[in-house]
Structure formats: C-alpha cells, structure tokens
Amino acid sequence: MSVEVEIRFSLNGDELRATVPAHRSLLAMLREDFALTSPRLGCGEGECGACTVMIGGQARAACLVLAVEVDGAEVETAECLRRSDGSLAAVPAALVRAGAVQCGFCMPGIAVTATALLRQKRGPLERREIERALEGNLCRCTGYTKAIDAIEAASREEERS
Amino acid sequence: MSRVRSSLIGSSVPKLDAAKRVIGDARYMDDLTLPRMLHGKILRADRPSARILGIDTSRAEVMEGVRAVITAADIPNHSFGHGRDNTPLKGEVVRCIRDEIAAVAADTPEQAEAACRRIEVKYGDLPPILTTDAARASGARAIHGDHPENVALTYHYDHGEVEQGRRASAHVVESTFHLRYVTHCCLGVSGVVASFDGEGKLTIWSQTQVPFLYRRDLAAIVGLDPRDIRVIQPFIGGAFGSKLDIYPFEPICVHLAQVTRRPVKILFSREEEFVASPTRQPxxxxxxxxxxxxxxxxxxxxxxxxxxxxxxxxxxxxxxxxxxxxxxxxxxxxxxxxxxxxxxxxxxxxxxxxxxxxxxxxxxxxxxxxxxxxxxxxxxxxxxxxxxxxxxxxxxxxxxxxxxxxxxxxxxxxxxxxxxxxxxxxxxxxxxxxxxxxxxxxxxxxxxKIYRSDGCGSILKLDDFGAVTLITGASEIGQGSETALAMITAEELGVKLEVVRVVNDDSEIRPWDVGVHASRTTFIAGNSARLAARAAREKLLKAAARLVERPEQELTIEDGEVLEQATGKHVMSVPKVIRSLHFQDKSELVVTNAYYEPPSVAxxxxxxxxxxxxxxxxxxxxxxxxxxxxxxxxxxxxxxxxxxxxxxxxxxxxxxxxxxxxxxxxxxxxxxxxxxxxxxxxxxxxxxxxxxxxxxxxxxxxxxxxxxxxxxxxxxxxxxxxxxxxxxxxxxxxxxxxxxxxxxxxxxxxxxxxxxxxxxx
Structure with missing residues (x-):
C-alpha cells in the first residue's frame, strides 16, 4: 500500500500539480510522469550525477530526492537551457562549441551543474572551482578537460543563464 | 593561376549531434518505450559454481503483472559466443556469478524484479575454481567438459631465434606483471528492446557496436532467419568495446518477446552493469x-x-x-x-x-x-x-x-x-x-582483417534541394564518427558541411560493415564515404558540363556550387544540376555507393x-x-x-x-x-x-x-x-x-x- 501525495511545483517555468506515491523519486516522476529525458538514470544512488536537476537553483541528484520534497519548489532540467528563440543557452552552447560532448549521456547533468554554479557565482570562474563543482558528475568519454574549458569560457561571457 | 581554397579537413568541428545530446533530446535505450511494452528482469546465480538441481517458477508465475517466466527448458537455448560455450539461460551448471538462470517479463520493472525473487533454485554446490593456477592444477575439475585441462585457447608466436638473441645480450631484464579486472563503466547501462510484428519479424533496439555480425549471431541463437531481424541502434551511452559481443540478456529479451507476443525491454541496474557486463582481461x-x-x-x-x-x-x-x-x-x-x-x-x-x-x-x-x-x-x-x-x-x-x-x-x-x-x-x-x-x-x-572482409559500405544520396545523405555501415557509439564521416563527404564532394546528414542506425537500410572495433571507423568508413562522394562528384560534374556545354575538366565543385576551375566563377548551383538530372527525359538519381576493402591480409x-x-x-x-x-x-x-x-x-x-x-x-x-x-x-x-x-x-x-x-x-x-x-x-x-x-x-x-x-x- 503506498500513500499518494498531491504536490504543486514549477517545472521549467510551468506551474504543475501531480499526485505521486510518497516513495517515488523525483527522477522517476520527471522521466515517467512528465516524459522528460534529460535527467538520466546512470546509477540511482547519487554517485554519477547524470540525473542532476536544479531545485530552487541548487544542483541536486534527482534520484536521491523524493518527488514530494519538491512541493512548492522550482525545478529546472536541462530541457530548459534554451533561449526564447529555441537556441541553446550559454552553458550548453559552450559545451557543444568546446567539443565537450561525446556519447553525451552525462552531458545534461554537467550542463545543469554548471548552470547552477554560474548562477551562484558572478564573474569569471577559476578552473579549480569548476573542477570541484563537477566532481560529482562522472564522464567516461571525455576526460572532463573540454567541459571545464567550456564552463570557464561561459563564465566569461556577458549573457549567462 | 591556382586558387587556394580552405579545407574542412583538420578543422575543429563540434560533434554534429552534440546539441541534441547536451539538452536531453537524444533518445538512449532508457528513453525507449513502445505501446504494450513489458519489462524483463533476469535472475542470476547467487554463487559462482554449482549444479542446478531444480528451478521452481510457480510462485513467480502467479504474481501480479507477470506475463512470462522462462528458464533454459522453455527456449531453444542454442550455444553461442566465440567459443560456443555460453547459452542464454543456464539449465544445468553455474559457471560464474553472472549466470542467467531464469527471466521474467512483467508490466513494470518492479513487478518483474519481485517475481525474480520468488523463483526458487536448488543448487548443488561445486567448489569454485578461482585462480588460473587452481584451474591448471592436475586433477582440477573441468569447468567445461570439452576442455579437460581448463585451457580455452592458446597462442604461440615467434620470429627469429630467441636463444641467439639471449646470447647476443649484454643486459637482460625480467619481471612478472599482474593486471587485474577493470570494467567499462559506460554511463548508459546495458539494455535492449525486442519487438515482433504480426509476421514474426523481429525489430531489436540494440546498443551493439557490430550490428551486422550481431544480426547473424542473434539469428543463430534464437533460431530466426537473419533477414527477419532488423537492428536499430538508439543513441548509445558509451561502449568502449563492451558491445562487441552479444550477451545472454539479448536473446533472453527476444525469447520473452516471443513468448508474450509483446515488446519487451531489459535495462540493467548499475549494480547489474558492474556484475554482469564485461571486464578487461586479467x-x-x-x-x-x-x-x-x-x-x-x-x-x-x-x-x-x-x-x-x-x-x-x-x-x-x-x-x-x-x-x-x-x-x-x-x-x-x-x-x-x-x-x-x-x-x-x-x-x-x-x-x-x-x-x-x-x-x-x-x-x-x-x-x-x-x-x-x-x-x-x-x-x-x-x-x-x-x-x-x-x-x-x-x-x-x-x-x-x-x-x-x-x-x-x-x-x-x-x-x-x-x-x-x-x-x-x-x-x-x-x-x-x-x-x-x-x-x-x-x-x-x-x-x-579479422573477418573475411574488413570493409564498409556507403550509400550517398543527393536530393533536389542539394541535401546530402550519407548512409553508412559504420556505427556511432559516441566517438564522433558521424562528424568525421560528414566532413570527409563534404570535402570530397565539394559541399558545405551543413547540408550533410549521416544515417547510421538501421540495419534495414545501411550497407554492410564489420563494426566499431580496431580503431577502424575513420579509416575504413572514411575511405568508403570518400569513394561514394567521389562518384557523386564525378556524376555532377559530367551533368553540369553537359548542361553548359563545356569540358568537365574546366569545372569544379566547391561549397555546393559548380564553378569555373580556373577563375572560381559561378556556373550553377549543385541543386540545379541535380534537378536537371531528375527532370530530364531520361531521369537519373544522384545516388552512389561504394564498398571499401583495405589492402590488408588475414x-x-x-x-x-x-x-x-x-x-x-x-x-x-x-x-x-x-x-x-x-x-x-x-x-x-x-x-x-x-x-x-x-x-x-x-x-x-x-x-x-x-x-x-x-x-x-x-x-x-x-x-x-x-x-x-x-x-x-x-x-x-x-x-x-x-x-x-x-x-x-x-x-x-x-x-x-x-x-x-x-x-x-x-x-x-x-x-x-x-x-x-x-x-x-x-x-x-x-x-x-x-x-x-x-x-x-x-x-x-x-x-x-x-x-x-x-x-x-
């Protein structure tokens, strides 16, 4: 028997309501109930960072958050990292330009982590800061170097998202 | 007078599908879902070595949402693998901790997993052989009956006379090195979706690196005609060689789909990925x-x-x-x-x-x-x-x-x-x-050259808007092959990179290729794409020459325009040449193909x-x-x-x-x-x-x-x-x-x- 809970939250700018089992993870709700594909299930244990989303602007592993915990909160996923004309926002655009993407499975998580970091810290970032922020995002293809380059470049740009 | 033209080759081009991947629009195995799709789970052995004395699936079968439970007795279970020593499900002997004992298809992954836990397996323990020394010791039990010495393969190579080399040495060093297990850790876990149509034809969404060999092997394992298997590769979350083999979970998924007459998906958990996907050889x-x-x-x-x-x-x-x-x-x-x-x-x-x-x-x-x-x-x-x-x-x-x-x-x-x-x-x-x-x-x-051919086929199709589609046998596992192949095609053909699309995910339309291994794709598939592009270019130049009544040698193609070779003066656009071919009395398509076989030997x-x-x-x-x-x-x-x-x-x-x-x-x-x-x-x-x-x-x-x-x-x-x-x-x-x-x-x-x-x- 599972207890169902009604929650209200904002998802990528849309105000939504949902009725979810109390034990359902935010990741399961986003992927299965709202058909989002950017938060990816890499481990389900908060170790790989592929499911990173922003809750109230903070990067969090959606697999470790219960859906009911986002009641009243603002949730953002990589799907919203676009400008109004549909083009990519500064961080994902920089990741693409720098060649940071190979298989890309980890990339939405990295884009979200970096976006949260850039919103919190104004001005150009140090590489060490970026590396530390990305510590929880595993990537097996790229060696991280180009992602760090990209985020550093994005932090120098005027318009950030 | 020669004109210098800029070359795409050697430039820095972001991966063509990178935007899709970074924003979450790319569809990986996890994202695939079909109407009426069931979820499969595999019960694995809980010990590395045993006889299987009995499997009781009765309690699992009656559980909510369960549509099928299969064991080795329920399927043809043909042997497969490089040594033909593996089977999809194990019916008699457990030889390692990964061994697949039974599989369940249910409405949800949770139901399938719960049912797996209700399957009762009776084991008779066999002392496990855990080191190569123990396996080679005299009197050691044979892990496979047809290999009494427990030696699966041996390799001997030599050239020259080593003793002569030793005698000529002023210095000799010797050491023993021990390398252990590591594993691929693809961020996207292993998975597969199998679906039969009403005529018994199978479509399988697979992460394989070798779709054409895979189709042949899978057909033999599950007893289908290879012509009735269509292999589609969704976006693959890393492979690094791990998807060169076919693994038991894939034929198991096919059998579950066969038995239930519904599409079935199997997706590993991360723990399962660590336990049941391949490793580097110790x-x-x-x-x-x-x-x-x-x-x-x-x-x-x-x-x-x-x-x-x-x-x-x-x-x-x-x-x-x-x-x-x-x-x-x-x-x-x-x-x-x-x-x-x-x-x-x-x-x-x-x-x-x-x-x-x-x-x-x-x-x-x-x-x-x-x-x-x-x-x-x-x-x-x-x-x-x-x-x-x-x-x-x-x-x-x-x-x-x-x-x-x-x-x-x-x-x-x-x-x-x-x-x-x-x-x-x-x-x-x-x-x-x-x-x-x-x-x-x-x-x-x-x-x-491991197989009889180390080749790759390409088909190049130009439409009347000048869009160029390269249909390649080569697969993309995240390494960026589609970008390199598009660059090679654009350069050889003389068109802008933006007009080139690469189709590389469907065995139904792609020409044959060995697969992604041996670092071969840029070289082999690149040469193949280049040959197809060269043939298309020649066809376009010939048609343009005919249209403007000039010798072909005086014309060239750059950035999608036919130009005067010597001066770079515009003659006509490539789409116009294509349309002239399509809409003439004897209509012709601009579709070329090539098969490249490298000059290597087995x-x-x-x-x-x-x-x-x-x-x-x-x-x-x-x-x-x-x-x-x-x-x-x-x-x-x-x-x-x-x-x-x-x-x-x-x-x-x-x-x-x-x-x-x-x-x-x-x-x-x-x-x-x-x-x-x-x-x-x-x-x-x-x-x-x-x-x-x-x-x-x-x-x-x-x-x-x-x-x-x-x-x-x-x-x-x-x-x-x-x-x-x-x-x-x-x-x-x-x-x-x-x-x-x-x-x-x-x-x-x-x-x-x-x-x-x-x-x-």
Whole structure:
C-alpha cells in the first residue's frame, strides 16, 4: 500500500500539480510522469550525477530526492537551457562549441551543474572551482578537460543563464 | 593561376549531434518505450559454481503483472559466443556469478524484479575454481567438459631465434606483471528492446557496436532467419568495446518477446552493469627482454596466463593484439610469445578499448625503462635508437607504410621538457617527490582483417534541394564518427558541411560493415564515404558540363556550387544540376555507393601477415607528484603525441586523446573491480573509482601527421590509442620519483603507501 501525495511545483517555468506515491523519486516522476529525458538514470544512488536537476537553483541528484520534497519548489532540467528563440543557452552552447560532448549521456547533468554554479557565482570562474563543482558528475568519454574549458569560457561571457 | 581554397579537413568541428545530446533530446535505450511494452528482469546465480538441481517458477508465475517466466527448458537455448560455450539461460551448471538462470517479463520493472525473487533454485554446490593456477592444477575439475585441462585457447608466436638473441645480450631484464579486472563503466547501462510484428519479424533496439555480425549471431541463437531481424541502434551511452559481443540478456529479451507476443525491454541496474557486463582481461605476464652493450634490443620472451572466467567471449582473443606489441613495438630481432587463456569460475572478460594492448604495453614499456637503467642510457635515447622507420616490415610481417614514431617520441618529450625535468627530478628525497616517465605504443590504424572482409559500405544520396545523405555501415557509439564521416563527404564532394546528414542506425537500410572495433571507423568508413562522394562528384560534374556545354575538366565543385576551375566563377548551383538530372527525359538519381576493402591480409596460422592497412604510434610522457606517506600519486601533466596520419576533426582527436588518458589514469591509479570468491565486491561508483574532474592533469597534445598513403586524406585510426600507454608512462614516472617499480595495477594510495613504507624501512 503506498500513500499518494498531491504536490504543486514549477517545472521549467510551468506551474504543475501531480499526485505521486510518497516513495517515488523525483527522477522517476520527471522521466515517467512528465516524459522528460534529460535527467538520466546512470546509477540511482547519487554517485554519477547524470540525473542532476536544479531545485530552487541548487544542483541536486534527482534520484536521491523524493518527488514530494519538491512541493512548492522550482525545478529546472536541462530541457530548459534554451533561449526564447529555441537556441541553446550559454552553458550548453559552450559545451557543444568546446567539443565537450561525446556519447553525451552525462552531458545534461554537467550542463545543469554548471548552470547552477554560474548562477551562484558572478564573474569569471577559476578552473579549480569548476573542477570541484563537477566532481560529482562522472564522464567516461571525455576526460572532463573540454567541459571545464567550456564552463570557464561561459563564465566569461556577458549573457549567462 | 591556382586558387587556394580552405579545407574542412583538420578543422575543429563540434560533434554534429552534440546539441541534441547536451539538452536531453537524444533518445538512449532508457528513453525507449513502445505501446504494450513489458519489462524483463533476469535472475542470476547467487554463487559462482554449482549444479542446478531444480528451478521452481510457480510462485513467480502467479504474481501480479507477470506475463512470462522462462528458464533454459522453455527456449531453444542454442550455444553461442566465440567459443560456443555460453547459452542464454543456464539449465544445468553455474559457471560464474553472472549466470542467467531464469527471466521474467512483467508490466513494470518492479513487478518483474519481485517475481525474480520468488523463483526458487536448488543448487548443488561445486567448489569454485578461482585462480588460473587452481584451474591448471592436475586433477582440477573441468569447468567445461570439452576442455579437460581448463585451457580455452592458446597462442604461440615467434620470429627469429630467441636463444641467439639471449646470447647476443649484454643486459637482460625480467619481471612478472599482474593486471587485474577493470570494467567499462559506460554511463548508459546495458539494455535492449525486442519487438515482433504480426509476421514474426523481429525489430531489436540494440546498443551493439557490430550490428551486422550481431544480426547473424542473434539469428543463430534464437533460431530466426537473419533477414527477419532488423537492428536499430538508439543513441548509445558509451561502449568502449563492451558491445562487441552479444550477451545472454539479448536473446533472453527476444525469447520473452516471443513468448508474450509483446515488446519487451531489459535495462540493467548499475549494480547489474558492474556484475554482469564485461571486464578487461586479467593477466599474469612474465616477460624478459635484452639488449646489447649499445642498447640495441636483442630479444623478447613473454609467457602470459589470462583468466578467461567461465565463458569465452571475443575478449579471449586479446592475445592476438598483445602479440603485436611484443613482436613489433620497437625493432626486436628475436621474439617468442605464448599465451594461455584459462577457464575459471570468475566473471568472464570481454573486449575493452585497446584489446589487450594496455596489458602488453604496460609490460614492454616498463621493461624498456629497466633496460635503459641497466645500459645507463636515457630512456628516450634507448627508445629512439630502437624505433622503427617508415618502410620497415616487422618480424610479424606488419608493413610500416607511414610512421610518426620518432616524431611522437621527440614531440612528447619536447613538450614535457624531458631532459630538463629529468635532471631537475634526479635524486628526489623527502615526503613529496616528483618524477617524469614516458611510454609508447603501437596499434592497428587501418582496420584489422579479422573477418573475411574488413570493409564498409556507403550509400550517398543527393536530393533536389542539394541535401546530402550519407548512409553508412559504420556505427556511432559516441566517438564522433558521424562528424568525421560528414566532413570527409563534404570535402570530397565539394559541399558545405551543413547540408550533410549521416544515417547510421538501421540495419534495414545501411550497407554492410564489420563494426566499431580496431580503431577502424575513420579509416575504413572514411575511405568508403570518400569513394561514394567521389562518384557523386564525378556524376555532377559530367551533368553540369553537359548542361553548359563545356569540358568537365574546366569545372569544379566547391561549397555546393559548380564553378569555373580556373577563375572560381559561378556556373550553377549543385541543386540545379541535380534537378536537371531528375527532370530530364531520361531521369537519373544522384545516388552512389561504394564498398571499401583495405589492402590488408588475414594473418597466416603463424600469426604473420600485414593485418592492418597502416599502424598508429604514440608516446605519452607523465609528470607526477608522489606523497610517500599517504601514497597519493598526483598526475601533474601528460604530454601526448599521437600519430594520427592526418587530422580530420581536430576537436574529435583532442576529445579521444583526453578521454583515453582519463581512462588510462583510472587503470593506473584507482580502478579495480574486486572479484573475491568469484563475486564482485564493489559493484557501484562509490567503491569503483573512475577519474573525476579534479583528478585531471594538464594535457598537452601533439598531433603528428604522417600522411598515410592509404588513409582518407592521410588519416589513420586513433580511438583506442590514447588509453594504451598512459599506465606505463605514469608507472615509469613513479619509478623515477621514488625508485619503486610497480609491476601491478592499480597503484591506489593504500598500495602505494604500503610499498613506499617498505622501502623506507
């Protein structure tokens, strides 16, 4: 028997309501109930960072958050990292330009982590800061170097998202 | 008068589908769902060695949502794998912890998993055989009845007379190296979706790297006509060789779909991925090597014992690649190589980026440094003295048609300031010490003729808007092949990159290709695409010449425009030429095709012959800092020089090298799949450590362009190379910093500290 809970939250700018089992993870709700594909299930244990989303602007592993915990909160996923004309926002655009993407499975998580970091810290970032922020995002293809380059470049740009 | 036109080749092009991947629009296996789709789960053995006395599925069958439960008795269960010693489900004997005992299809993954837990299996324990020594001991139980000695495969190679080489040696070094289990850790876990249509035809969404061989193998396992199998590859979240084999979960999924008459999906959990996906082959390698008083290599002898685990996958054939390094990395007149691949009750290995070459290069490059020490030569000088040149043929018959080996040795060491740093780091004392070390590698760079053909087909279609579609046999597993192939096509055809699309995901329409292995895609599929583009270009030029009534030789095509060759003056657009062909009386399409077969040969029974159309070289120099008390080794810088023949996509090359170095660093310093008593003890990222962003050193990359005559625009393969020689470079650097030679990996802080402590006492 599972207890169902009604929650209200904002998802990528849309105000939504949902009725979810109390034990359902935010990741399961986003992927299965709202058909989002950017938060990816890499481990389900908060170790790989592929499911990173922003809750109230903070990067969090959606697999470790219960859906009911986002009641009243603002949730953002990589799907919203676009400008109004549909083009990519500064961080994902920089990741693409720098060649940071190979298989890309980890990339939405990295884009979200970096976006949260850039919103919190104004001005150009140090590489060490970026590396530390990305510590929880595993990537097996790229060696991280180009992602760090990209985020550093994005932090120098005027318009950030 | 000649006009200079800019070339796409060598420029930096972001991966064509990168935007889709970064924003979450790319659809991976996890994202696939079909109407009425069920979810499959597999019950695996809970012990590494046993007889199966009985399986009772009755309690599972009646559970909510359960649509089918199958065991070996319910399916044809044909044997498969490189040694034909594996079956989809196991009915009689458990040979390793991964063994698939039963499978459930249910409405939800949770229901399927719950039902698996209700299946009761009666086992009769058999004492597990957990080491290759135990497996080869006299009187040891045969893990497979048809291999009484527990030896799955043996390899023998030699050239020259090793005894003669020994007698000519002034210095001989010998050591035994132990390499353990590591695993791919693809961020996207393994999965498959199988769906039958009303006529019994199967569509399978697979992550395979080898869709055409896969179709053939799968057909044989499940008893279908290969023509009735359509293989579609969704976006693949990393492969690195792990998807070269077919695995039991795939035919199991097909059988579940057959039984339920509904689409079925199987998706691994991360824990299952660690336990039940392949590993790199653990190896014990005894090797001796000699040189004369002047540092000329005289001989090399190697005896390898590889732990095959319970079954023989393609990974068991890695000695085939290992022997190339023992025979041909540097000029060695006398070589003997023997390898035994031994069955145990451990998890079985598969193919993994580098395919045995990490283990082989670790051995050879460690001993080269030891030899340099004995002779009293700088390790760089000893390597340069023995490095091959263009035009040489190695003892194994490998023809060095282009060779940037010397440039790799010189380029990497110049970037690393080798001489200066070696001097600076001489005789380090104290708690924190620095050192510098180097290592090289040789790998196939022009495919590898393992199958009867090493070819790839391409179809090029131009439509009346001038859109160019390359339909290639080559698969994309994240390595960026579609971008390199699009660049080659655009360059050869004379169109803008933006108009080229690549179709590479559906066996129904793609021409044949061996698959993604042996770093072959840029070389083989690149040549194939180039041939198809050349044919299309010729057709367009001929048609344009006819239209404007001028000789073809006076025309050229650039950026989608037919131009006057001499002046660059606009003649007409390519779409206009195409339309003129489509809409004339005798209408014609601009669709061309090509099949490229490299000029390599299959090796003979003595493993001799020019197996690849060209070979890739690399040298990496590592600079490290070692904390003698904590054992923590920090890599400060890797200077990597890679002979890529010719750069096609600079960004792609850089990405491959950086990623390969990260993988090589993990192999050296942190990664080990702990297999104890036949069980995987650390099936999660918390306990199995891959490199993270803060671990990455400065990387200086030198791309050496040796311009291979056969390669597309001169290019050769790069994919595997970057991971291959990172480990020996780091280990040689640690030796130079601390005086301690590590012959086993990984050097975790615990292992490092323990050894350094011994030295201090």
């Amino acid at each position: 190896a014990e390698i005894r090797c001796s090597m000699g040189c004369d008083a002047d540092g000329n290599l005289t001989f090399r002898e190697a005896d390898l014992v590889l732990d095959n685990g319970g079954y023989t996958s393609w990974g068991a054939t890695t000695p085939f690649v290992m022997m190339q390094t023992f025979s041909s990395l540097y000029r060695v007149p006398h070589v003997r190589f023997d390898a035994e691949v031994v069955y145990t009750n451990n998890p079985y290995a598969g193919s993994f980026r580098g395919y045995g070459n990490l283990q082989a290069s670790f051995t050879v490059e460690s001993l080269i440094d030891e030899l340099a020490d004995r002779v009293g030569m700088d390790p760089l000088e000893l390597r340069l003295q023995n490095a091959q040149e263009q035009g040489e043929v190695t003892g194994q018959g490998m023809v060095i048609s282009s060779c940037g080996f010397r440039e790799c040795l010189e380029g990497s060491t110049t970037a690393a300031r080798w001489k200066e740093k070696r001097e600076e780091y001489r005789q380090q004392t104290g708690r924190v010490r620095r050192g510098i070390g180097m290592a090289s590698m040789l790998h196939v760079g022009g495919g590898a 090796q003979d029974e003595k493993f001799k012959g020019n197996v690849s159309a060209t070979y890739a070289w690399a040298t990496q120099v590592a600079e490290v800092e070692v904390d003698m008390d904590t054992g923590i080794i920090r890599v400060l810088k890797i200077s990597a020089a890679h002979d890529v023949g010719r750069v096609i996509n600079r960004l792609g090359c850089e990405g491959q090298v950086e990623g390969g170095i990260a993988m090589g660093m993990g192999y050296t310093l942190s990664e080990e799949l702990l297999v104890q008593e036949g069980r995987v003890r650390n099936p999660c990222f918390r306990d199995y450590k891959i490199m993270t962003a803060p671990d990455m050193p400065e990387i200086e990359l030198i791309l050496v362009e040796s311009l291979d005559e056969e390669g597309p625009f001169g290019a050769k393969g790069l994919g595997e190379a970057p991971a291959i020689c990172t480990a020996p470079a780091i280990v040689n650097a640690v030796k130079s910093a601390t005086g301690r030679r590590f012959t086993g990996l990984p050097i975790t802080p615990e292992r490092g500290a323990r050894e350094f402590m011994k030295d201090a006492q």
